[in-house]
Amino acid sequence: MAKTPIAFTHNGDERAVFVDDGQNLLDMLRRTAGDLTPKYGCGQGTCGACTVLVDGAPQLACITLAETVDGRRIDTVAGLAAGQGGGRLSPLQKAFMDNFAAQCGYCTDGMLMSATALLARNPRPSRDEVVEAISGNLCRCTGYEAIINAVLQAASGGGSAQAGRR
Amino acid sequence: MPVAVSTFRTLSEAARAFESDRAARIYSGGTIVMRDVNEGDVSFNRLIRITDPAYRAVSVGSEIRLGGGVTMGEIAAHRDLAFLAPVARAVGGPQVRTVATVAGNLFAPRPYGEMAAALVALGAVAETAEGRRLPVEELVRGAPRALVAAVAFPRPSGDFRFAKVTRVRPKGAALMSIAALLPRGGSGETRIVFNGMGPHPVRAVAAERALAGRASDPSAIAAAARAAAEGLSPLDDALASAWYRREVAGVHLKRLLESR
Amino acid sequence: MPIEFRKEYFADERDDNLNEIGKPTQRQDMLGHVTGRSPFYDDHLFDGLCHIRCVRSPHHHARVRRIDVSEAERVPGVRRVILARDVPHNLNTLLSLMDFGLDDEPMLTPEGAEVRYRGEPVAAIVADTERIAREAVAKVRVDYEVLPHVLDVEEAVKPGAVAVNPAYPANKFVYHGKYDHQKLRYGDVEAGFRQADRVIEGRYQMSPIEQAPIETCGAIAAPETNDRYVCYTSTQALFFSLGTAAKLLDISSARLHLIGGTVGGGFGGKVDSIHEPLAILGTVLTGRPCKAMFDREEEMQVGAPRGAERWYITDGVMNDGTLVARKFVGYFDAGAYTRLSSYAIIKGVGHLPGPYTIPNVYADVYCVFTNRTPATAMRGFGVTGVDFAIESHMDVVADELGLDPIEMRIKNAYRDGDMKAHRRLAKNTALVECCQVAAEKAGWPLSAEARAASSLTGGGGARGEMPAFTALDEHGRVSGYESGSYAQGDRPRGEAAGSGAQGRSGSGTPSGQPSPRPRAEPPRAPQPTRVEPTRAEPARAEPQWSDPYAGRPSAPAGTAPASPRPERSPAPDAGPDGTAPRRGPRFASISGLRRR
């Protein structure tokens, strides 16, 4: 099987790996790069559990060809806390904890990355904008309200989750 | 047998490779083709990637030209393409729109194809790397194998409207979508296109005839709504039955025509 | 949304000075979840991991004439093709671990046997990559003789219908070794209907519901030291999975090290123990770590859903809305195999007639086999479909009588001290208060009388008494099944206890002796005989319990135990009539449903 060398920035670190023909980014991150935070939920792009950021934009790792990230920047949940220095939680992670925004935890990594992309682009989103931003991520446990509240809380600098309500 | 990946720096090289290898498919945004790779589809064994900047180019003049590799996200964010933004935003969620392309949408199977329907309504043509042209309306019915380098259409002088009908909110596959080009001030062509009312985007010719030149006339709207499904053959699928689609097509068309 | 405590209700039953209860607390796994470190089964990496994919039936019902794996075996990277003959004990029913039901489901369908639902596995490929496994699956040639199928529960129970599952040739699970349905008899519904002002019927149906966890079901097995196997699994029923793997693979459970813990959403659907035995078998046969996992399409199509249900409800009601009789005929669609449907019905029937005090209640509930995907558990196990039916019917009845539907519920709601149809006294009831709060929240006006109602008053007394007379019958009686257990056929004992590893007490199989290789098809159980319904005299007939797991031994044939008695019965390990405790595992101790 042909192996193609690629280099990318993974949560701020330079990485070089060999990817297999036809290998998807999810498999590469999990099995080759050892980053287990993106999850497999469908392999067809519908669930969003594998959401990672490629050059800051949310992308579905399971339907991304691994070699297309050559030379690009990949961010995952594994880098969220580290990005805060000293491994503290990011405000978004903290808001997820405060708002009971995870139950089984399987969709959480993808949700966090979709929300991270939103807040980077739009630090003060409306409730509707939060709903739109996570519309490509399925959650079977929470009913979404807790997640929406958590994102709004993170956006409002940690204040009340109700702040962003219309 | 794994899937090999060939990356080409120019559209013409990619086109030659694609047209000469029946076991090749194009990896444009990959949102459809990668699922097939993941599921072990053995009907192809090669993916063709295009890194030619022309494939990602947008030009807006009296004619609008979109490279086949322009993404939904780029269209939604483009200042001069505001009329198309609602269509681009209707495709998938944010992660899909980051990569999903115009060219890929032309080949997307049911229930997908919102951008393709819009392009049919806008009277767009698809262009190959060598400059051959084919109306998108014909292409979606099944065209000879060719790489689509770009799509082009006249900047709409009339009123362009679009609606996607889903059961799941805020996002879900469409049980139908409607794109309409309505001439302003009586002159010009009326084009009404349904996706989901047949195997591919189709024009609702009877409704177009009912509306011709009087798209804001309530009696014409009522007649168009009545004729909406005429001549169309929707299919049964998990999203809706053909019967249901036929029943509601006119309702949704009427809402679109009355919206303002 | 913040929780609203309505502390004005049941104030004297509350203690607000508890350390944990009533106070918010953080989930213990939350930090792991938000940092992406919670260990799901698939987060365990193994070098040289092999992937297992199944070859599945495209037909609802067919005989497998021949399976040709020669081409698939030649695909480079294929390590092994697993067939039925590789499965040491290729027949099981999930609840056999608690002595409930006949073994009726193979792990892989052998040549000569039938596939009974679309997606049923006939072979499994172990390969170096998932892609290779998929390609090899496509190269397995299976010659099927397509057979007629049945997909509707009422079609399936008609005489002459296609026989789906040979363990139950009439397409009906056998309850208590005696009846082709689960019975509830309480009072006399026919007398209730005669006394009623109106008799109102309804038919309700619920489609199958997929649990749809975001993490699909799967397991990874690997060789471990000391001749053991480790298995990481998404299961939500670790000991079911352990026992099932031990039984199917005929391997001591001491050699299996199952590790679960973090489940990526289960909702009841991760109990079926499909992947653990397959992954372990792959490892046993290849010596390599193996992963078996549903992809999304399999999760939706092959993964067992909450089964469909159909209910017929007949209510006898007075013009003022008082319910005097309620009759149910219910059909659970188990799909092709029992899995958990039989038990769902036990639980569902214990729940009838809903949270209402009705003096005459009757139910016949059938667990029906059809050529659909086998059904299993989902939260609200056994009661969701019938609750939908009951509450829809309450609205229909209220509408027919021109009554307010909430007030009609308050009128009939059970109160503390009322006797329920499964012969337990109601306590800690709160339906009246729930109705009142729901009406208030919805801005729904209630009469002063309904607003003044309380779960604490009006119950007990005559409402706490058992019916003076309960009409009994023998309809649906079958023979040939052992009554000492829930549905044991009269198979040779050695075979019935085929899994020596399971160590079932009193099975008579000398331990250590190799178990007989099971036959391709489950043995044909004896054909049930149909007995005409009789109206038995209560003094002589055996009382029909809706609650067979209430610690009562099964009565030897011909003796009539004393009348069932509610609540304050003798200790659970002895029967109400003082007979000795039943041998073997009792449903009661496992179901967790028994009141203490």
Ligand SMILES: Cc1cc2nc3c(=O)[nH]c(=O)nc-3n(C[C@H](O)[C@H](O)[C@H](O)COP(=O)(O)OP(=O)(O)OC[C@H]3O[C@@H](n4cnc5c(N)ncnc54)[C@H](O)[C@@H]3O)c2cc1C
């Ligand atoms: C979760 C999810 C939701 C989605 N929702 C929608 C939706 O709401 N509406 C909708 O319309 N679609 C939807 N899609 C489908 C898809 O994302 C879009 O249709 C997208 O526009 C396809 O483009 P692509 O670039 O990703 O296609 P690819 O996957 O790259 O290609 C698709 C097909 O087109 C062919 N092709 C691609 N480019 C060319 C070319 N230049 N010349 C010739 N052939 C070519 C390929 O060979 C391939 O067969 C959804 C997909 C997912 C995963």
